[in-house]
């Protein structure tokens with residue numbers, strides 16, 4: 230990087246940092262070092278050329294002044310910087326119009342700072358700008374001419390003091406718009422109703438679709454107050470008022486419904502939770518109940534009901550046949566001899582409810598073990614099919630696939646017992662990390678490679694039996710006590726219809742499936758793996774994004790040139806993860822989520838490709854395989 234650019238960057242940071250102490254350590258940012266060679270904190274450079282691509286300081290407690298002229302008047306920085314991301318600090322801005330010189334800028338994020346004043350008109354000359362987030366500041370004045378920027382896809386400006394009307398954005402191009410809680414007024418321009426009311430709420434002067442207040446009540450020159458009340462007395466409410474009041478009535482009714490539903494739910498949760506179906510729980514529903522989620526299962530009556538109606542097995546082998554009062558204990562020597570009564574008596578805590586049942590954390594004092602018990606509802610697989618599936622799964626072991634250690638099966642109940650995994654799921658890791666902690670690239674790549682390898686093994690072993698995972702997703706990837714990822718619930722659930730293929734209920738219909746259907750069930754696992762890879766790369770949850778697409782559809786819709794700035798998790802960019810390898814992994818993920826199941830690669834090809842990327846990454850970093858790292 231040129232000396233003049235280094236000088237410019239250092240002055241920029243001096244202005245930015247202010248007097249308060251920073252909340253995170255910062256290295257580099259000295260005139261005798263190079264931002265690209267010496268990995269300055271917050272700087273990411275291009276892979277091929279030594280020039281600065283992005284400057285990111287989020288939540289650093291920066292309390293100085295953002296002066297874009299210091300960097301944007303340097304020609305080489307102005308020609309290279311694409312991302313400036315300074316959210317969640319205490320910054321004020323000065324000479325913001327100079328930002329227009331950073332012509333390559335695609336992302337500008339300064340939310341949650343103390344910026345004030347009018348947004349300079351010159352910023353609308355940033356022709357490459359894609360995403361702008363100036364929310365939670367004190368910007369005032371008009372929204373400027375941002376709509377002129379044809380490629381703008383995100384305009385997030387809520388919680389400021391912006392006034393005037395909303396300009397005519399090309400709404401069909403926007404993926405995200407939020408101007409709520411400002412002082413904007415007038416009608417929402419045509420096409421603005423593509424966004425929900427929440428994007429506009431909190432601007433008393435705004436009217437029109439999707440807000441409940443129609444513009445007819447506001448647009449005509451308002452008559453004097455006296456005249457208005459006279460008119461009203463004479464004519465009763467006009468059409469616009471009727472519309473407005475019915476809008477209010479609807480909103481009121483909706484709120485009423487929500488409250489009623491919540492109250493009902495509350496009542497229901499006050500009923501005791503238990504691992505047995507309602508009809509078989511012999512406890513009186515009037516019984517007082519501790520509303521905490523810690524539950525003690527079952528009275529003697531309950532046990533006798535379940536026991537009398539069920540087949541209960543014991544021993545290390547399913548073949549050993551029924552023995553009273555124990556579960557079928559399959560694998561773990563630690564839980565050998567675990568008895569059903571023990572499970573029922575142990576205190577349990579609800580971990581969560583999924584689509585197919587609830588999972589409880591159960592503490593078995595006698596065995597000194599923490600277990601996770603999944604109670605499955607609506608599973609119509611007959612007992613003998615269920616047992617033979619368990620038996621088959623019990624013979625296929627992989628270190629990264631969590632085994633069922635015991636199970637219980639009656640007509641009414643199916644319980645699956647796992648060892649409790651103390652470190653949560655990948656879903657939680659990716660989408661529920663406390664701010665400031667990052668899940669670094671090599672760990673993500675490690676997770677991808679471990680899961681792909683384990684899935685390849687399971688598919689190979691269980692293809693003949695027609696047993697795919699069936700419900701692979703990030704909440705079913707759990708971290709064990711060594712922070713190693715493992716696949717949970719292999720082969721137990723119905724196939725999730727995530728790739729829009731005709732729903733196949735593997736569990737209920739295995740025997741009736743033809744080979745093509747079985748093959749497409751395995752291909753659905755590949756789709757699911759692709760979604761997990763996308764979650765790892767984007768840091769985004771798999772559900773519908775705010776543009777109405779799910780994660781896979783959204784990523785596929787982004788053109789390759791935009792991957793770096795649009796798709797990849799900003800934490801990875803910030804960390805300086807290799808763009809080339811992220812692109813390679815993304816290409817694999819995109820193949821996995823191909824709409825046509827036949828075009829998806831085989832699991833063995835995928836495992837190999839991911840492993841190659843991982844090896845390359847390890848070579849380049851010269852880091853020996855470390856299990857996992859969370860950095861503050």
Ligand SMILES: Nc1ncnc2c1ncn2[C@@H]1O[C@H](COP(=O)(O)OP(=O)(O)OP(=O)(O)O)[C@@H](O)[C@H]1O
Nearest residue numbers: 580581582583584585588601647648649650654704
């Ligand atoms: N063995 C385990 N150890 C620790 N936590 C677990 C274990 N098994 C499941 N969980 C956690 O319990 C919660 C509920 O799990 P569950 O499988 O019911 O939900 P889900 O995966 O969202 O839905 P489903 O699998 O029914 O589609 C999840 O947060 C999951 O990560």
